[in-house]
Amino acid sequence: MSVTLYIPGDAAARALGADKVAAAIAATAQQQGIKINIVRNGSRGLFWLEPLVEVATAQGRIAYGPVTVADVPKLFSADFLHGGKHALCLGDIATHPYLAKQQRVSLRRVGIVDPRSLAEYLAHGGGKGLAAARKLKSAAIVQQVTDSGLRGRGGAAFPTGIKWKTVLDTASDQKYIVCNADEGDSGTFSDRMLMEGDPYCLIEGMAIAGLAVGATRGYIYVRSEYPHAITALESALANAGDWLGDFRIEVRKGAGSYVCGEETAMLESIEGKRGIVRSKPPLPAVSGLFGQPTVINNVITFASVPDILAQGAAFYSELGVGRSRGTLPFQLAGNIKFGGLVEVPFGSTLRELLYDYGGGSRSGRPLRAVQVGGPLGAYLPESQFDTVLDYEAFSAIGAALGHGGIVAFDDTVDMAKQARYAMQFCANESCGKCTPCRIGSTRGVEVIDRIRAGHKEQIPLLRSLCDTMTHGSMCAMGGMTPYPVLSALEHFGEDFE
Amino acid sequence: MITTLQPIFARHQGQAGSLLPILHDIQHELGYVPEEAVPLVAQELNLSRAEVHGVITYYSHFRRTPPGKHVVQVCCAEACQANGSEALAAHAAKRAQKGDVTIEPVYCLGLCSIGPNIQIDESELHAQVTQKKFDALMDELGDAK
Numbered sequence: 001m002s003v004t005l006y007i008p009g010d011a012a013a014r015a016l017g018a019d020k021v022a023a024a025i026a027a028t029a030q031q032q033g034i035k036i037n038i039v040r041n042g043s044r045g046l047f048w049l050e051p052l053v054e055v056a057t058a059q060g061r062i063a064y065g066p067v068t069v070a071d072v073p074k075l076f077s078a079d080f081l082h083g084g085k086h087a088l089c090l091g092d093i094a095t096h097p098y099l100a101k102q103q104r105v106s107l108r109r110v111g112i113v114d115p116r117s118l119a120e121y122l123a124h125g126g127g128k129g130l131a132a133a134r135k136l137k138s139a140a141i142v143q144q145v146t147d148s149g150l151r152g153r154g155g156a157a158f159p160t161g162i163k164w165k166t167v168l169d170t171a172s173d174q175k176y177i178v179c180n181a182d183e184g185d186s187g188t189f190s191d192r193m194l195m196e197g198d199p200y201c202l203i204e205g206m207a208i209a210g211l212a213v214g215a216t217r218g219y220i221y222v223r224s225e226y227p228h229a230i231t232a233l234e235s236a237l238a239n240a241g242d243w244l245g246d247f248r249i250e251v252r253k254g255a256g257s258y259v260c261g262e263e264t265a266m267l268e269s270i271e272g273k274r275g276i277v278r279s280k281p282p283l284p285a286v287s288g289l290f291g292q293p294t295v296i297n298n299v300i301t302f303a304s305v306p307d308i309l310a311q312g313a314a315f316y317s318e319l320g321v322g323r324s325r326g327t328l329p330f331q332l333a334g335n336i337k338f339g340g341l342v343e344v345p346f347g348s349t350l351r352e353l354l355y356d357y358g359g360g361s362r363s364g365r366p367l368r369a370v371q372v373g374g375p376l377g378a379y380l381p382e383s384q385f386d387t388v389l390d391y392e393a394f395s396a397i398g399a400a401l402g403h404g405g406i407v408a409f410d411d412t413v414d415m416a417k418q419a420r421y422a423m424q425f426c427a428n429e430s431c432g433k434c435t436p437c438r439i440g441s442t443r444g445v446e447v448i449d450r451i452r453a454g455h456k457e458q459i460p461l462l463r464s465l466c467d468t469m470t471h472g473s474m475c476a477m478g479g480m481t482p483y484p485v486l487s488a489l490e491h492f493g494e495d496f497e
Numbered sequence: 498m499i500t501t502l503q504p505i506f507a508r509h510q511g512q513a514g515s516l517l518p519i520l521h522d523i524q525h526e527l528g529y530v531p532e533e534a535v536p537l538v539a540q541e542l543n544l545s546r547a548e549v550h551g552v553i554t555y556y557s558h559f560r561r562t563p564p565g566k567h568v569v570q571v572c573c574a575e576a577c578q579a580n581g582s583e584a585l586a587a588h589a590a591k592r593a594q595k596g597d598v599t600i601e602p603v604y605c606l607g608l609c610s611i612g613p614n615i616q617i618d619e620s621e622l623h624a625q626v627t628q629k630k631f632d633a634l635m636d637e638l639g640d641a642k
């Protein structure tokens with residue numbers, strides 16, 4: 001019997017040398033005449049332990065990490081292929097506290113299955129949602145999603161069932177399902193991990209959406225910065241056989257534009273145009289891609305759907321707090337010791353994530369500021385670390401959870417510089433359609449430069465500029481850039497002096 | 498040029514909204530989207546040259562001039578900033594002056610817990626890149642002119 005090993009093919013693991021480790025293990029096994037079977041799984045999302053090598057044993061999947069090429073000979077002499085003792089041995093990885101404390105739902109198979117194998121996906125509980133949906137009427141599928149309380153995970157947190165109902169109720173010969181896999185926010189990678197580690201889950205969610213609204217065509221718009229995710233999706237689709245019936249999905253590659261993550265700019269981009277934001281109405285649900293009714297959802301939104309159909313809406317809606325139901329895969333990033341993916345129900349606090357999971361800063365210095373929700377998210381000081389992680393609690397303090405990215409900075413950060421960066425980013429990425437965003441952001445950079453040069457009297461001007469952007473912009477690009485800027489000014493005013 | 502473009506056009510025959518996929522294929526083939534390609538693409542898709550030009554210039558991913566022997570993307574987004582990407586980007590720019598390498602900023606590679614990160618030739622990723630590690634990677638690439 002050959003031994004099965006799991007060595008992640010996830011982009012983060014590869015960036016830390018997983019390919020070389022896999023090659024070294026394969027070569028050593030061959031030299032020693034040992035038969036092994038290496039599966040390139042997704043990552044469990046414990047990045048400080050990558051490359052994480054797991055060996056399938058009767059005692060569970062025994063993990064070793066972080067493994068370097070230099071460790072390989074010693075791992076063999078320690079008989080790691082049978083779970084032998086070694087300094088890097090972590091025991092059964094499923095019992096690792098970082099994982100055991102989490103409640104993985106949307107990403108429960110990531111890091112466990114072979115992402116290229118439909119058979120393995122089905123063996124691990126995949127496919128049941130689609131099978132259940134095939135027995136239901138469209139309206140009943142939509143009802144399940146509505147009852148689950150699922151809200152969009154792309155940032156705006158709009159109820160998914162309501163969006164689907166609009167598309168269902170809009171008559172048309174051709175409707176579309178579009179997956180937003182642009183994941184432009186710094187500090188986020190859950191979409192990437194799911195696409196690389198469990199692509200069939202996303203594909204299944206989209207196929208269910210197709211049945212729910214009567215659409216047979218789907219697109220996945222993936223940012224060009226994610227070549228490995230694109231490959232993973234394409235090979236999963238190529239191996240899907242007739243599982244999807246007449247539902248067809250095409251993968252589209254973005255081209256380095258952040259604003260193309262905004263849903264209507266994305267539609268323009270898929271149509272082959274510049275990614276300029278469309279004015280609403282009409283909603284994309286009524287007139288979207290090529291003018292047809294279109295469901296647009298984030299990767300994690302779609303990936304949450306199969307289990308809702310398979311296990312019933314209540315299974316999902318029982319998790320979470322208030323109006324934030326289910327789980328959110330948080331992503332611990334930046335200057336953090338134990339960075340990675342933490343999927344938990346809504347309701348824990350930032351402090352728990354930063355310290356209980358994250359272990360504080362990587363540099364060892366005190367954490368000073370945390371940006372939640374990407375480049376358009378607010379910077380929070382230590383005094384706000386006890387804020388409950390749910391959509392409403394965050395909006396109550398003038399912040400946003402967005403796509404769940406949490407970027408930590410230590411006390412060497414210059415918050416006036418971060419505020420400037422936010423304005424500069426907006427100036428670079430603005431689609432140019434409205435003046436407050438296009439011109440306002442450029443003026444914003446100039447004003448912050450003057451403030452940083454000592455002109456404190458310009459601070460009211462910066463505030464009023466932010467006010468204009470907030471109220472006069474057509475989309476959240478210009479409308480939310482004031483979040484990082486004003487929160488920096490509010491909580492870290494000393495950096496502007 | 499047309500001999501390069503013909504098979505690309507053939508691949509995208511009948512695809513709705515094929516402009517971006519075609520431009521990606523051209524850049525994949527040639528490393529950039531040459532000016533001479535613009536009228537040919539426009540003709541193929543029944544668009545004006547201005548429309549094609551507008552799309553190429555709108556998206557920062559598309560290059561209009563040939564890159565160096567290798568393209569190195571340095572992540573400059575917030576999570577990498579928190580781990581010192583600014584100093585790395587400055588170091589990379591300095592080193593590139595001597596070599597045949599194009600350095601491009603990129604805004605997140607999705608590896609935000611293990612920055613600062615770079616990507617070489619749109620395929621090979623490296624995490625926790627110190628200046629020393631960067632130099633070793635460039636030596637390995639043979640970045641000299």
Ligand SMILES: Cc1cc2nc3c(=O)[nH]c(=O)nc-3n(C[C@H](O)[C@H](O)[C@H](O)COP(=O)(O)O)c2cc1C
Nearest residue numbers: 152153154180182183184261262263297298301476
């Ligand atoms: C500037 C900007 C960038 C955005 N980027 C993304 C993104 O990268 N991924 C995403 O899913 N949603 C993004 N959104 C939100 C989308 O417009 C849209 O709300 C979302 O795709 C809907 O899916 P959901 O309901 O499943 O969240 C962005 C919005 C704006 C204004």
Ligand code: SF4
Nearest residue numbers: 431433434437475478
């Ligand atoms: S706010 Fe900015 S990005 Fe959004 S529509 Fe206006 S100009 Fe475009």
Ligand code: FES
Nearest residue numbers: 572577606608609
């Ligand atoms: S911020 Fe650099 S990889 Fe995400």
